[in-house]
Amino acid sequence: MAIRTTKTRLTGMAVAAMLGIAAVAAPAQAETLRMAWAQDATGLDPHKQTAFPSLRLLELVYEPLVRLDSKLQIMPAIAESWEYSADGKTLTFMIDADAKFQNGAPVTSADVKASFERILNEETGAVARANFLSIDGIDAPDANTVVFNLSQPDAPMLTAMTDINAAVLPASEIAAGSVGTKTVGSGPFSLEKWDPNSKATLVANKDWAGGMPGVDGIDISVFPDESAILAAMRTKQIDFALMNDPLIATLVPRESGLQLNREAVLSYHVLQLNPSRSPFTELGVRQAISCAIDRQQILDTASLGEGRVTGPLTIPAYASDPNSLFCYTRDVEKAKKLLADAGYADGFSTTVIAATGEPPTAASEAQVIQAQLAEIGITVEIEMMELNVYIDRWLKADFDMAVALNGGRADPFTMYNRYWTKAGNLQKVSNYIDDTLDSLMMKGRAETDPAARKETFAAFEKHLAEMSPWIWLYNSYNYTAQQDNVKGFTPTPTGSLFSLSEVTVE
Amino acid sequence: MNYLTGRLVTFPLVLLGVSLIVFIAIRLVPGDSITAMLGTEAGLLTPKQREALAAYFGIDQPWFIQYWRWLYDLFHGDLGVSVTYGRPVLDVILERFPLTLELALLSMIVALLVGVPAGVYAATHNEQPSDLGVRIIAMVGQSTPNFVLGLVIIYILSAGFGILPVMGTFTSIWQDPLTNLSQMILPAVTLGFAFAASVTRISRSAMLDILKDDYVRTARSKGASSRAVIWRHALPNALIPVVTLSGIEFSYLLGGAVIVEQIFALPGLGRLVLDAILQRDYALVQGTVLFIAFNVMVVNLLVDLAYATLDPRIRLGER
Numbered sequence: 001m002a003i004r005t006t007k008t009r010l011t012g013m014a015v016a017a018m019l020g021i022a023a024v025a026a027p028a029q030a031e032t033l034r035m036a037w038a039q040d041a042t043g044l045d046p047h048k049q050t051a052f053p054s055l056r057l058l059e060l061v062y063e064p065l066v067r068l069d070s071k072l073q074i075m076p077a078i079a080e081s082w083e084y085s086a087d088g089k090t091l092t093f094m095i096d097a098d099a100k101f102q103n104g105a106p107v108t109s110a111d112v113k114a115s116f117e118r119i120l121n122e123e124t125g126a127v128a129r130a131n132f133l134s135i136d137g138i139d140a141p142d143a144n145t146v147v148f149n150l151s152q153p154d155a156p157m158l159t160a161m162t163d164i165n166a167a168v169l170p171a172s173e174i175a176a177g178s179v180g181t182k183t184v185g186s187g188p189f190s191l192e193k194w195d196p197n198s199k200a201t202l203v204a205n206k207d208w209a210g211g212m213p214g215v216d217g218i219d220i221s222v223f224p225d226e227s228a229i230l231a232a233m234r235t236k237q238i239d240f241a242l243m244n245d246p247l248i249a250t251l252v253p254r255e256s257g258l259q260l261n262r263e264a265v266l267s268y269h270v271l272q273l274n275p276s277r278s279p280f281t282e283l284g285v286r287q288a289i290s291c292a293i294d295r296q297q298i299l300d301t302a303s304l305g306e307g308r309v310t311g312p313l314t315i316p317a318y319a320s321d322p323n324s325l326f327c328y329t330r331d332v333e334k335a336k337k338l339l340a341d342a343g344y345a346d347g348f349s350t351t352v353i354a355a356t357g358e359p360p361t362a363a364s365e366a367q368v369i370q371a372q373l374a375e376i377g378i379t380v381e382i383e384m385m386e387l388n389v390y391i392d393r394w395l396k397a398d399f400d401m402a403v404a405l406n407g408g409r410a411d412p413f414t415m416y417n418r419y420w421t422k423a424g425n426l427q428k429v430s431n432y433i434d435d436t437l438d439s440l441m442m443k444g445r446a447e448t449d450p451a452a453r454k455e456t457f458a459a460f461e462k463h464l465a466e467m468s469p470w471i472w473l474y475n476s477y478n479y480t481a482q483q484d485n486v487k488g489f490t491p492t493p494t495g496s497l498f499s500l501s502e503v504t505v506e
Numbered sequence: 507m508n509y510l511t512g513r514l515v516t517f518p519l520v521l522l523g524v525s526l527i528v529f530i531a532i533r534l535v536p537g538d539s540i541t542a543m544l545g546t547e548a549g550l551l552t553p554k555q556r557e558a559l560a561a562y563f564g565i566d567q568p569w570f571i572q573y574w575r576w577l578y579d580l581f582h583g584d585l586g587v588s589v590t591y592g593r594p595v596l597d598v599i600l601e602r603f604p605l606t607l608e609l610a611l612l613s614m615i616v617a618l619l620v621g622v623p624a625g626v627y628a629a630t631h632n633e634q635p636s637d638l639g640v641r642i643i644a645m646v647g648q649s650t651p652n653f654v655l656g657l658v659i660i661y662i663l664s665a666g667f668g669i670l671p672v673m674g675t676f677t678s679i680w681q682d683p684l685t686n687l688s689q690m691i692l693p694a695v696t697l698g699f700a701f702a703a704s705v706t707r708i709s710r711s712a713m714l715d716i717l718k719d720d721y722v723r724t725a726r727s728k729g730a731s732s733r734a735v736i737w738r739h740a741l742p743n744a745l746i747p748v749v750t751l752s753g754i755e756f757s758y759l760l761g762g763a764v765i766v767e768q769i770f771a772l773p774g775l776g777r778l779v780l781d782a783i784l785q786r787d788y789a790l791v792q793g794t795v796l797f798i799a800f801n802v803m804v805v806n807l808l809v810d811l812a813y814a815t816l817d818p819r820i821r822l823g824e825r
Contacts, residue, residue, distance in 0.1 A: 036674055042542070042590065042785060043543060043589075043590070048544075049543065050543070051543070122555045123554075123555075123558045124555075125551065125556070125558045125562065126555070127544060127548075127550045127555075129552075129555070130550045180592075195773070196590050196781075197590075197773070197777065197778075197781045198676070198773040199674065199675060219675070221673075221675055222771065223673065223674055223771040224768040224769075224771065225768050225771070227657060227660070228660060228673060228769055228771055230664075231661065231663075231664035231665070231673075232664075232670060232673050232674060234664040234665060234668065234670075235664050235668055235669060235670040237670065237672060238674070386535075386537075386784075387784070388535070388536065388538075388542050388784070389535065389536045389537055391546055391548070392537040392541060393536070394546055395541070395546065395548060404546075406546070407546075407547075418549075418550060425549060425550045426546075426549045426550065428549070429546075429549060
């Protein structure tokens with residue numbers, strides 16, 4: 001065996017020499033973390049960017065008032081403490097006196113006020129604005145105290161403030177209009193160079209209030225093909241990588257020296273029905289589809305079983321046992337009966353839209369759904385399309401059914417307010433109005449007692465699954481791959497890479 | 507000379523046509539810069555927020571006004587600013603172009619160095635087993651998609667031998683020629699392989715035709731050595747279809763080799779234009795396509811001029 005290895009190595013070196021490969025597999029450097037991902041950030045304005053890679057890059061540079069830990073508990077960030085008034089209509093933050101921007105200026109209440117006013121200003125075009133509409137006014141009584149006056153009690157707002165879309169920016173940069181072109185954050189790293197869709201260079205911020213990061217910097221390279229990321233990790237060119245495709249991520253543990261971190265995420269795979277279009281207007285038809293779908297089979301076939309069947313709530317603290325929800329055990333006979341009772345004994349024809357490669361499992365999911373629904377007489381035609389075309393159709397609700405991967409939030413209200421309340425901004429996409437759902441959401445928003453909130457949202461989830469406007473399928477894992485000598489990374493359900501600030505390379 | 511002037515006069519007209527088609531086509535596709543940036547979250551925007559973002563991306567005016575503005579800037583030497591890069595479009599293109607040019611040149615060198623000798627060899631061994639062997643390899647080469655070849659090369663090197671040139675961080679040839687070459691050779695081989703196969707097939711058939719020509723027989727009867735007949739008398743004439751093929755292939759490669767650039771993580775023009783389309787970075791798409799079109803026209807012109815040099819019988823512009 002040893003002889004064979006030596007021989008292989010010799011042949012390898014010969015091939016390398018032949019190809020003129022000068023720098024063969026540089027040894028792991030101790031100081032800089034070499035990271036790879038397949039998709040790059042799309043921009044640098046933390047209030048505007050919503051793409052997953054943008055958030056991951058920006059949360060290493062900027063900081064919100066508070067942030068979530070790996071258990072989704074709210075932790076201090078720029079704010080060292082906070083407090084709701086007894087009536088729930090005032091939220092006060094004390095700012096960490098050590099917090100400093102990367103230009104050397106301290107973070108003050110004036111910066112917080114300017115940042116939230118920027119988010120609330122419609123001219124900015126910040127999508128997070130929708131989460132902060134309860135803010136009536138912001139006071140800055142002294143440099144380290146900031147007070148949010150609310151028009152109504154708003155428990156989920158604090159969770160929304162953990163998002164990097166609510167980052168605190170220097171008031172001076174906001175006034176200068178340089179946000180998005182110049183990055184001045186208060187986070188663990190500063191962005192030294194960014195060449196979009198190619199590479200980014202992050203340097204440790206020695207003045208970071210959270211302490212010195214464990215590495216001197218992070219070099220992020222964009223490898224559009226994930227199998228090339230795996231190859232680069234095999235040859236130790238890359239220390240840490242994000243992966244999307246379960247087909248490739250699951251190969252990581254087979255490589256010696258590499259490990260895969262898996263964390264169940266808040267985003268969910270779902271089959272969206274369009275209840276404004278016949279025959280999905282009929283409760284019986286929607287329920288029949290719910291009963292005809294074998295969620296576990298979709299998960300196993302499309303995603304190699306990488307994930308778990310879920311109801312609408314993916315947040316661990318709020319999720320119910322999926323088996324307690326309507327028709328989570330497949331029942332084809334019941335589905336046929338429901339369909340017949342709704343007047344569609346012979347089934348019907350319909351279409352499902354899906355985006356190519358986004359998520360990578362979309363096409364397979366659509367195919368399994370097509371096969372499963374065929375069993376109750378529903379003929380499904382699959383329409384695959386480029387992501388932007390899909391989003392355009394999705395936003396116009398121009399579909400019968402849609403295979404989707406929708407983002408999750410750490411709070412059920414923030415996660416679903418957009419779809420299932422009467423005033424929800426994406427009500428035009430969900431096309432489903434239900435008094436019970438609306439009132440339960442409003443109750444959950446005002447409620448501050450955790451046990452009572454959980455009960456409210458459990459009732460919400462049960463009712464939503466039973467009304468079946470959408471068929472929730474599963475939530476998958478967020479994958480990061482790393483060399484064995486990378487220590488200290490903690491994955492989180494939000495997919496945050498913030499703990500790279502604690503990572504060391506040994 | 508007349509021919510050259512005629513061609514040069516049509517340049518701006520063709521470019522104008524290309525720019526108009528691209529300008530309209532990219533706007534006809536559903537989705538815009540806003541949905542590309544925000545995804546489904548774009549649905550959370552209020553109408554006023556949407557207007558503010560549209561103004562930011564410069565898509566708040568009707569398309570013909572946008573086109574007029576773009577054209578006006580173009581005649582002032584300004585291709586606009588990329589919203590993704592926050593920099594002038596031309597700067598971004600010129601930064602990516604050297605890689606694409608180098609990759610195109612290298613893969614053409616690979617293709618010609620392998621393809622022409624292989625074609626000549628096969629032609630001179632017509633219908634012998636070795637000819638059949640070359641033809642089979644050429645057939646396989648032509649029908650293997652380059653993403654398969656690229657991935658197989660990467661897999662064999664990394665999993666089988668534990669080696670791989672540095673990927674992800676691209677080193678330009680001016681910074682460090684050796685590292686640059688180590689990064690470029692695999693993509694060049696991947697791209698050059700299928701190209702070499704085409705060159706082999708076309709130079710073989712051209713060579714076969716020419717070897718039957720009278721002047722070749724004359725050269726032989728005058729006692730020229732077999733080697734001299736093939737390389738000095740026959741080959742130059744057999745090269746004309748190879749030049750045509752290379753010209754087409756080269757101008758195609760100058761548009762960027764999207765798939766190979768994706769696999770080998772090379773920041774070339776192909777990926778630039780693909781990402782620009784996916785992110786609906788209109789100015790960048792328009793600028794890059796215009797730049798590519800210009801290159802294709804220049805290469806085509808050079809190919810025409812090369813005919814005249816290779817074969818004195820061809821007089822450009824004469825009827």
